[in-house]
Amino acid sequence: MNGKYAMGIDIGSATSKCVLIGKDGNIAANSLIASGTGTAGPSMAVEAAFGKLGVTRENISAIVSTGYGRNSFPGADKTMSELSCHARGAYHLYPEAKTVIDIGGQDAKVLHISNGALSQFLMNDKCAAGTGRFLEVMSHVLQLDISEMSEAGARAEKPLEISSTCTVFAESEVISHLSRSASINDIVAGIHKSVATRTAGLVKRLGVIPEVFMTGGVARNENVRHYLSRELGVDIKTSPLAQYAGALGAALFALELTNNKE
Amino acid sequence: MSEIKSILSQLDCVAKNPRRQLDMIIDGGKNVVGCLPVYCPEELVYAAGMIPFGIWGADGKELSKAKLYFPAFICSVLQSALELGLEGAFDRMKAVMIPVLCDSLKCMGQNFKAGVPQVEFLPVIHPQNRKTEAGQEFLRSQYMKLRKRLGEIGTPISDEKLAEAINIYNNHRRVMREFSETAAKHPELISASERSAVIKSGFFMDKAEHTKLVERLNLLCGAEPVVPWDGKRVIVTGILADSSSLLSIFEKNGIAVVGDDVAAESRQFRTDVPVTKDPIEGLARQFADMEGCSVLFDPEKKRGDMIVKLAKERKADGVIVLLTKFCDPEEFDYPFLKRAFDAAGIPSILIEVDRQMVNYSQAETAVEAFREML
Numbered sequence: 001m002n003g004k005y006a007m008g009i010d011i012g013s014a015t016s017k018c019v020l021i022g023k024d025g026n027i028a029a030n031s032l033i034a035s036g037t038g039t040a041g042p043s044m045a046v047e048a049a050f051g052k053l054g055v056t057r058e059n060i061s062a063i064v065s066t067g068y069g070r071n072s073f074p075g076a077d078k079t080m081s082e083l084s085c086h087a088r089g090a091y092h093l094y095p096e097a098k099t100v101i102d103i104g105g106q107d108a109k110v111l112h113i114s115n116g117a118l119s120q121f122l123m124n125d126k127c128a129a130g131t132g133r134f135l136e137v138m139s140h141v142l143q144l145d146i147s148e149m150s151e152a153g154a155r156a157e158k159p160l161e162i163s164s165t166c167t168v169f170a171e172s173e174v175i176s177h178l179s180r181s182a183s184i185n186d187i188v189a190g191i192h193k194s195v196a197t198r199t200a201g202l203v204k205r206l207g208v209i210p211e212v213f214m215t216g217g218v219a220r221n222e223n224v225r226h227y228l229s230r231e232l233g234v235d236i237k238t239s240p241l242a243q244y245a246g247a248l249g250a251a252l253f254a255l256e257l258t259n260n261k262e
Numbered sequence: 263m264s265e266i267k268s269i270l271s272q273l274d275c276v277a278k279n280p281r282r283q284l285d286m287i288i289d290g291g292k293n294v295v296g297c298l299p300v301y302c303p304e305e306l307v308y309a310a311g312m313i314p315f316g317i318w319g320a321d322g323k324e325l326s327k328a329k330l331y332f333p334a335f336i337c338s339v340l341q342s343a344l345e346l347g348l349e350g351a352f353d354r355m356k357a358v359m360i361p362v363l364c365d366s367l368k369c370m371g372q373n374f375k376a377g378v379p380q381v382e383f384l385p386v387i388h389p390q391n392r393k394t395e396a397g398q399e400f401l402r403s404q405y406m407k408l409r410k411r412l413g414e415i416g417t418p419i420s421d422e423k424l425a426e427a428i429n430i431y432n433n434h435r436r437v438m439r440e441f442s443e444t445a446a447k448h449p450e451l452i453s454a455s456e457r458s459a460v461i462k463s464g465f466f467m468d469k470a471e472h473t474k475l476v477e478r479l480n481l482l483c484g485a486e487p488v489v490p491w492d493g494k495r496v497i498v499t500g501i502l503a504d505s506s507s508l509l510s511i512f513e514k515n516g517i518a519v520v521g522d523d524v525a526a527e528s529r530q531f532r533t534d535v536p537v538t539k540d541p542i543e544g545l546a547r548q549f550a551d552m553e554g555c556s557v558l559f560d561p562e563k564k565r566g567d568m569i570v571k572l573a574k575e576r577k578a579d580g581v582i583v584l585l586t587k588f589c590d591p592e593e594f595d596y597p598f599l600k601r602a603f604d605a606a607g608i609p610s611i612l613i614e615v616d617r618q619m620v621n622y623s624q625a626e627t628a629v630e631a632f633r634e635m636l
């Protein structure tokens with residue numbers, strides 16, 4: 001256990017993220033691979049992070065795995081639920097955060113943080129509506145790259161209403177807007193609004209305690225954040241590392257594990 | 263120790279094989295009357311010389327025929343119970359009692375009548391206003407009707423026989439309450455699944471026999487030293503808490519169930535039937551005395567505080583709310599519960615459950631996170 005770095009790996013449904021931190025708790029390397037559990041994604045993410053520092057497993061003091069695929073990662077010293085890890089990581093990235101909204105590939109979660117740790121949480125139902133997967137399906141329908149969605153939404157002049165919460169119905173709603181030659185930007189804004197409304201419902205059920213911090217892949221979509229912030233009536237902060245919150249939290253737990261053992 | 267294990271495995275076997283249990287009772291020469299959720303006057307069945315048999319649906323039952331009768335948004339307890347009925351699982355029963363304590367149950371009775379005509383349907387109609395004299399009078403008259411019909415199906419029900427049945431049931435209730443305390447003291451002896459099986463088996467056995475076994479179990483466990491438990495202690499609340507997948511997730515995470523407010527568990531034996539001169543009056547009074555159940559009208563909504571009190575008594579670390587999908591009464595209660603838990607500073611989580619649930623990974627994540635949080 002004399003490795004220099006502690007490692008956290010977050011194996012989601014659509015992506016794998018790996019974070020290495022030094023003894024000071026600062027991020028030394030991070031990597032993201034766009035394939036998740038059940039693929040080579042996790043090991044590729046580890047290799048990528050190792051490669052950045054030129055290290056091997058020998059240099060790692062402890063590994064904590066989290067996320068949907070946490071139990072299938074060989075070599076983890078411990079697994080932790082993604083809720084605890086997201087809370088921990090978000091707190092590290094933004095210590096003022098009291099409410100964390102995480103929209104990942106297949107689910108949405110809301111957490112409350114008190115004294116730096118998870119105190120309450122709520123997850124959405126087993127349904128893709130309002131998650132990253134929903135946005136992905138919609139971007140395919142609109143033939144946009146997922147990274148172009150935010151800007152397209154921001155350019156909207158008259159955001160449309162997408163009233164179906166169900167991904168399947170929403171898809172046909174979008175298609176019918178398209179066939180009426182509605183502007184793509186307006187449709188995208190409507191889609192973002194619908195994600196925001198649905199997420200806001202979940203957040204309100206748990207309660208909104210400022211400050212609100214957003215993590216997960218969808219956090220990068222500024223237009224979704226804009227509508228969500230409007231729905232909730234509060235500012236929503238995020239960080240360029242927001243997608244790594246889970247892996248970072250796991251790495252911080254791994255560091256704790258190292259310190260406890262030493 | 264080995265006797266504890268042997269009683270636990272005997273009851274587990276009963277809980278897992280209701281079908282075999284039913285055949286055994288009937289082949290043994292007794293008649294059986296099915297009892298649907300949430301409350302049936304089982305004492306009347308027992309007093310008529312028959313065995314009441316709990317029908318709370320079945321996990322993992324594929325629904326096909328029931329879909330002809332029910333829309334998708336009816337709880338899986340009733341969907342699977344009706345499916346069983348349509349498949350003929352109750353054909354050997356003399357009758358089935360169906361209360362009308364929630365909207366779904368109201369439709370259940372009618373669907374049962376239409377879909378399972380070969381088994382006599384006995385409606386159990388409880389008054390909404392349980393505590394008023396008019397409500398009580400109404401309930402007594404309903405129970406009198408049932409007494410008459412059950413007496414015809416089985417043997418006539420005298421006051422003495424009914425008083426005796428009430429006595430046997432009150433005794434069972436006492437022993438089950440003691441069991442719940444015993445399980446809270448000895449999570450190392452009684453796992454979450456075993457606790458559930460001990461309680462569930464009571465639905466499928468002659469209560470007098472079940473009492474004997476559980477009483478012996480309590481005695482044996484009580485003689486064991488209390489050892490420290492390094493896992494977490496929780497209270498569960500909801501309609502059901504018998505999913506084997508979920509219970510094994512609890513166990514994997516070192517979670518012990520130290521008390522419950524579950525309709526199919528403690529709510530069945532929390533309240534004794536008062537001993538009165540006219541036993542029918544006692545039966546009706548019990549319905550007025552029961553508290554803290556989502557299907558029993560309560561303008562004061564005492565349920566939240568009751569669970570908080572239980573959690574404190576049993577030194578629970580938190581509460582797990584198992585919300586049966588599409589159960590309106592439970593859904594309506596949840597905001598009150600949550601508020602009560604938060605006010606008392608008791609951590610809680612909500613997990614939606616369903617008898618058709620096959621993927622427990624989200625529930626597992628929630629349970630893990632909850633354990634990490636406590």
Ligand code: SF4
Pocket residue numbers: 299300337338339340363364365366367501557586588589590591592
């Ligand atoms: S009370 Fe809930 S679970 Fe029970 S029958 Fe009614 S809807 Fe179903």
